[in-house]
Amino acid sequence: MALLEIRDLRVSFACGPAGGGRGRGAGAAEGRARAVDGASLSVEAGEVLGLVGESGCGKTTTALSILRLLPPGGRVDSGSIRFEGRDGTVRDLLAMGEAELRAFRWKEASVVFQGSMNALNPVQRVGDQIVEAIELHEEVEREEAVRRVKRLFERVGIEGSRAKEYPHEFSGGMRQRAMIAMALALGPRLVIGDEPTTALDVMVQAQIFRLIAELRSELGLSMILITHDLSVLGEVCDRVAVMYAGTVVESGSLGQVLEAPEHPYTRRLAASFPRPGGERRLPESIPGEPPDLRRPEPGCPFAPRCGDAREECRETRPAPRELGGGHLVSCLGGRRG
């Protein structure tokens, strides 16, 4: 089986009167919003999966569900997340108990959080925060852990002596390098990169991606790389999954999805990004808005914005269709003309 297999995941968030209820529209319903609505995807060992989609499509929520790190008010309603451990046993992460979960986190799967986030504790030395992770999961002497942090730092391109500094003494790029060092500290089987380069300037973004590409070929990392920027996919990804309104609408190899997109949404998305080497043009935006997650419609979620939608599309939700070679698409239409 694959290293990770997410099947039909559904996650919802409470939106009470004082919470997200003031989003759009007056008198919005109270209750729960479906952030992830039947998402399925898999990651093979040694593979990098790019998870793309507009903001709010549920990609981060899906990824955080793997470590069961949903923010307060969030809840997994149904589905399964199966993970193959080091010893070959397969476990459903959603069925794990508290202690088992804590042992799983970071040791088996770790996260590189968004660059814009305050992911490092401002009052603790950066090195100590990595040492803390090591000591939590392994029986090591403190000196040994400190030596390991130094080596990790040097590997990601930071002087080892700077482990003694605090986060505010680092630049944005360095903080992200430190975050990567922390994610690798325990040699996890899966690393989740949640838009690891947002909020960094373009030069630094390129450096970080180069580092990720290097580390991946060197360590044979399995990764989920979340991004809304299609142009970075080619550099590091093997496969791509496209999310829209809480479900995976299309997935397949890089070539399948980017060169021969089958889902109307993927086609629009791909068209809105300049291709490397291709002609430069202004990104084209997709008319309409994503659906209101608080009131799920029965049909295809993209139907209201889709130029080719038919009556059928508004009534039945399309199931994933295999197009050959692992290329999956959830669309009733397809190319018939």
Place this chain on the structure above:
Amino acid sequence: MGRDEPGTGAFALFRRSRLGMAGLGLVLAFAATALVGPALAPYEPLDFGTAAEVLRPPSREHLLGTDDMGRDVAAALVAGSRTSLLVGLSATLISMALGSAVGIAAGWRGGLADSILMRLTDVFLVLPWMPLMLVLAALLGSSLWNIVLVIGLTGWAGTARLVRAQVLAIKERQFIERARATGASGARIVLRHLLPNVFPLIFANTILVTAVSVLSETTLSFLGMGDSTRPSWGMMLHFAFESGAATSGALWFVLPPGLCVLGLVLGFTLMGYAFDEILNPKLRRRG
């Protein structure tokens, strides 16, 4: 909640806060008592009773009993609500006007004016203000308006800091830049653009400052620095304490005024707390 008019959304949310509405109810109840109560009370709050009427427990004639001078406790309570609200609100008005003026001046002007004003604010912020109030009251004499002045003059520093921080944040926003670019005068920008945006914060702060002002008035009166021609809760407690009523078991003389202070201050505190939770998005309850 629209970004440019945080006030309207905040008030709508306030109506949904149970704690906030409970606080508003408490305050309104005391306000109603202060307005119509004295006209309805059968006794004059400052009229001494006969020797036989001194320190009598609650009875049909005196619903809450009498104090050490034979005065009706209930009548004094009702009259005291007027003093507390009058002093609390007037002193807050002075504090807020002074604090907002200093905060806006410091934040808007910046530079040397800012440094000097903030140093002054710091001095007032760290000064033990109760001794300062007592000294001022002792020097000025304790008439009602002097008490108002004393409380108002010592309570503005926190507001000034808060308002300055908000002004600094708003100053950088685009619409201010735009107003400046069109050549609007400083005073006009402050009045038309800055003030409306600082207002919700000033308002929420006003409520909390009122709670403190009411407490300050009571404490000053309790320590014997109040206006002795006006019945107030603090003064009732002063006499209750000085006459040893508390330890002798005359609880009807000790409990009601204290409960009134607690109720009124709690009312303002609850309202202030509710606004704080609304205006500070991080404290807003999720889900």
Place this chain on the structure above:
Amino acid sequence: MRRAFLRRLLGAALTVLGVLAINYFLFRVMPGDPVAMLVRNPKMTAEALARTRASLGLDRPWHEQFRSYLAGLARADLGSSFIFKRPVLAVIGERLLPTLLLTLVAEALAIAGGMLVGIVSAWKRGTKADVLGLGFTLLAYSMPTFWLGILLVALFAGRLGLFPVSGMLSPGLAFAPLAQRLGDVLTHLALPSITLALVLMGEYALIMRNAMIEVLTEDYIVTARAKGLSERGILRRHALPNAMIPMTTLIAMSLGFAITGALQVETVFSWPGLGRLMYEALKGRDYPLLQGIFLVTSVCVVGANFAADILYRYIDPRVRD
């Protein structure tokens, strides 16, 4: 680090200078002629009045007067108390220790209790424990300190007779063995310090709760959870150190409030400290003594704020350089 320290020291010195100026002008300039103010004091004899008038040097210009006032301060001369007929500084000196004892014990209790209530409230947000904690907090916050003191005296000292009603030491124990005297002081200290602590706790618990709630939404808390820390570990190693930053500021800022509370508590419990002394000075319209007390308490508060500023640097590395 050194420069920042010196800057803070200069700031504190400026604040003290401000206090001195306020203190001086409050008593000499504001009410017009200070002699008129002294005449209002019925206990003043004509002879004492003349002596005070001469000692104030009212015929000289104000800046000269201010200078001689400062010179007097430099010689630790705060004038002489009307009611005690002794140097103000000596009178204050005798009362400083009891106030410090009361305030420090109450602060320690309030900080520990307030943090505990605040942490539990924030951690168990929305549960019964939070509602209970919040209710206590808002009630304590709105409570008139002196009234709480009176109630506690009436209940625990009056009705139940568990604690002494007032004072710091039972009469007749002045020459008792140290251990016995210490025990006696502690039983006298219990009610006043608990009264003061309860009132201070309200504010501490509220700020701790809000600080914790804010910190718990921070991204590094998610990181800590992702690393596999237990909830307790997250609280202790990540949430608490960050929540202590606003807490430290608050504790320093609320020292003025603590003094205000101590003043009331001392009055109610006849605790022989500065607050009680101030009450006596107010009743006797003893202006030199009032001025001295105001000066000493202000300098204490400024000093404590300065100490907190330095401590703050150790808690928050971001302001260290």
